[in-house]
Amino acid sequence: MQRFLLQRLVLLAPTLLLASLLIFAIIELAPGDPAQMMLGPDATPREVATERVRLGLDRPVPVRYLIWLEDVAHLNLGVSLVYDRPVTALVLEAFPNTLRLAVSALVLSVAIGFPLGILAALRQNQPVDFALTTVSSLGLAIPSFWLGILLILLFSVRLKWLPPSGVGSPDQGFGNSITYLVMPVCTIAVSNLAVFSRFVRSSMIDVLAADFTRTARAKGLAERVVVTRHALRNALIPVVTIVGIQFGRLLGGALITEAVFAYPGIGRLVVTSILNRDYPVVQAALMLIVLIFLAANLAVDLSYRYFDPRVSPGGAA
Amino acid sequence: MAATIGGAVGLAGPEPQARLRDRLAGNGIAVTVARLVRTRKGASGLAVLLALILVATFAPLLARYDPNENHLEAQLAPPSATYWFGTDELGRDIFSRVLFGSRPSLITGLLAVTLAASVGLLTGIVAGYARGWSDILGMRVWDALLAFPAIFLAIGIVSILGPGWINGTLAIAIVNIPVFARLVRAVTLSVVQRDFVMAARATGCSDGHIMRVHVFPNCLAPVIVQMAIAAPDAILVEAALSFLGLGSQPPNPSWGNMLSAAQGYLYRSSTYALFPGLAITLVVLGMNYFADGLQDAIDPRRLSGGRGGAAR
Numbered sequence: 202m203q204r205f206l207l208q209r210l211v212l213l214a215p216t217l218l219l220a221s222l223l224i225f226a227i228i229e230l231a232p233g234d235p236a237q238m239m240l241g242p243d244a245t246p247r248e249v250a251t252e253r254v255r256l257g258l259d260r261p262v263p264v265r266y267l268i269w270l271e272d273v274a275h276l277n278l279g280v281s282l283v284y285d286r287p288v289t290a291l292v293l294e295a296f297p298n299t300l301r302l303a304v305s306a307l308v309l310s311v312a313i314g315f316p317l318g319i320l321a322a323l324r325q326n327q328p329v330d331f332a333l334t335t336v337s338s339l340g341l342a343i344p345s346f347w348l349g350i351l352l353i354l355l356f357s358v359r360l361k362w363l364p365p366s367g368v369g370s371p372d373q374g375f376g377n378s379i380t381y382l383v384m385p386v387c388t389i390a391v392s393n394l395a396v397f398s399r400f401v402r403s404s405m406i407d408v409l410a411a412d413f414t415r416t417a418r419a420k421g422l423a424e425r426v427v428v429t430r431h432a433l434r435n436a437l438i439p440v441v442t443i444v445g446i447q448f449g450r451l452l453g454g455a456l457i458t459e460a461v462f463a464y465p466g467i468g469r470l471v472v473t474s475i476l477n478r479d480y481p482v483v484q485a486a487l488m489l490i491v492l493i494f495l496a497a498n499l500a501v502d503l504s505y506r507y508f509d510p511r512v513s514p515g516g517a518a
Numbered sequence: 519m520a521a522t523i524g525g526a527v528g529l530a531g532p533e534p535q536a537r538l539r540d541r542l543a544g545n546g547i548a549v550t551v552a553r554l555v556r557t558r559k560g561a562s563g564l565a566v567l568l569a570l571i572l573v574a575t576f577a578p579l580l581a582r583y584d585p586n587e588n589h590l591e592a593q594l595a596p597p598s599a600t601y602w603f604g605t606d607e608l609g610r611d612i613f614s615r616v617l618f619g620s621r622p623s624l625i626t627g628l629l630a631v632t633l634a635a636s637v638g639l640l641t642g643i644v645a646g647y648a649r650g651w652s653d654i655l656g657m658r659v660w661d662a663l664l665a666f667p668a669i670f671l672a673i674g675i676v677s678i679l680g681p682g683w684i685n686g687t688l689a690i691a692i693v694n695i696p697v698f699a700r701l702v703r704a705v706t707l708s709v710v711q712r713d714f715v716m717a718a719r720a721t722g723c724s725d726g727h728i729m730r731v732h733v734f735p736n737c738l739a740p741v742i743v744q745m746a747i748a749a750p751d752a753i754l755v756e757a758a759l760s761f762l763g764l765g766s767q768p769p770n771p772s773w774g775n776m777l778s779a780a781q782g783y784l785y786r787s788s789t790y791a792l793f794p795g796l797a798i799t800l801v802v803l804g805m806n807y808f809a810d811g812l813q814d815a816i817d818p819r820r821l822s823g824g825r826g827g828a829a830r
Binding site: 339347359453456460480483 | 658659661662663665666667668669670673674676677678680750754757758761762763764774777780781784785788791794795798799800802803806807
């Protein structure tokens with residue numbers, strides 16, 4: 202297992218390096234001179250030139266890339282052009298909020314999506330199956346920002362049950378902070394639980410038709426035992442990998458959802474930084490997201506190997 | 519089917535080649551469409567797609583008002599006989615704006631996916647056929663792009679190119695290229711092992727000729743299916759970019775920027791945000807059904823197998 206992990210890490214290195222190159226290119230190719238942006242429109246050309254030297258912008262691009270890479274490795278991500286604060290601090294403030302949102306949404310979508318998928322598979326081609334499949338198709342088609350707005354309309358504007366935006370303050374208590382999470386979590390969870398229920402249904406249908414399930418039934422086992430001990434265990438192997446892959450989708454969902462609910466996470470930080478042309482923050486946030494995404498994919502590879510030892514080190518990619 | 523076309527074309531003379539290809543291709547399309555409309559999903563998906571094309575094309579004829587015309591006496595009016603879907607904060611007719619908003623969605627869906635498919639076809643065929651360094655390098659670049667969640671990569675690219683509908687479309691195209699390139703490379707790797715490619719090589723055909731005449735036609739069916747799968751996602755990403763202020767810019771209507779504006783008036787109008795979102799949902803749902811139906815029509819074995827969406 203350790204050798205397998207080492208091989209996957211080695212394979213990740215070039216991808217990570219290329220991704221860092223792309224992220225670095227964002228600042229290089231973005232319109233506007235960072236030195237001019239930091240000093241404002243009233244700065245003289247001489248001041249701008251001095252600032253360019255101070256920021257190292259006069260050096261060749263490959264040298265700047267290597268310096269930037271070294272800084273990233275030391276978590277020295279520079280200073281925000283807008284907030285005038287260390288980028289690391291801004292990202293570390295926003296990240297726990299996004300993580301809380303994404304993990305809560307993941308747990309909720311698994312808790313609802315899995316049972317729905319199993320139910321649809323057990324009632325294949327019956328009204329329950331058609332209803333669940335239609336609902337999951339709808340879940341995939343509804344844009345998360347519209348769903349978020351509909352939830353605000355219902356639960357904040359009409360019923361006044363939940364706060365429409367923000368994250369609340371820590372001194373208002375745990376219960377209060379939960380109320381701020383309910384709508385964003387549900388918004389992200391809907392499309393993910395639709396994906397999970399579809400995969401679980403598909404996987405269960407395959408496994409229920411497999412020879413070993415038929416053998417289990419032929420032995421006279423109760424249907425409940427056949428489903429839980431034989432079918433479900435095997436059906437969940439491919440599904441577990443989907444949970445990991447979906448984590449990236451969850452982060453994407455978090456970006457939009459945070460914008461709808463003015464939730465102070467990484468997604469909102471990226472969007473506001475792009476609109477404000479605060480490129481050091483954009484770079485840092487994107488780098489963090491790529492790292493999480495690749496770590497999730499690595500976890501998927503490892504889980505695949507754990508659940509199915511036949512997977513060869515080269516074949517899990 | 520496509521393999522037979524490529525194989526037959528490779529060995530026949532030039533005149534019968536073209537006729538045979540046209541006949542088989544014509545039959546193939548007719549059979550696929552017949553299979554598509556036979557399923558409920560395929561038929562409803564095709565109907566939604568055709569309706570979207572008609573609405574986008576004839577929006578000026580169908581709209582009741584100019585989509586950017588202000589009616590300041592009727593700001594945030596509820597749906598009525600005068601304004602079917604109500605009006606927005608400037609008194610503009612939401613029904614007309616929803617109709618015109620179909621244009622950026624449709625054009626982005628088609629353009630971004632066609633661009634991505636074209637680049638994916640080119641790079642995928644070359645990588646899969648030539649192998650070696652071009653393959654390793656190309657695939658590493660696509661892997662790096664796949665390391666980003668699509669929406670993050672799209673907004674990263676828009677931050678370089680600047681906000682706007684065309685730049686948004688370009689960003690969505692770039693985001694989609696890796697999937698097409700990887701798909702085409704996989705098909706190419708399998709096709710180059712087939713007998714008709716060996717035969718073409720033995721008869722002295724050049725690499726360019728083999729890629730163009732034998733490999734390319736065999737990649738088309740899976741690429742078309744992937745285009746159908748990617749198009750609704752492209753529409754969703756375009757709407758998301760516009761919602762964030764990075765795609766289509768006001769005052770030109772797009773469903774995404776209409777929703778973004780509507781969010782500021784939720785306490786004053788409960789219907790403003792309904793219709794643009796409903797339009798996106800209907801179109802994406804219909805196009806997802808179309809993609810499902812198309813996959814079933816091209817590969818009927820899926821109909822008897824698991825249709826739970828594992829492929830999606």
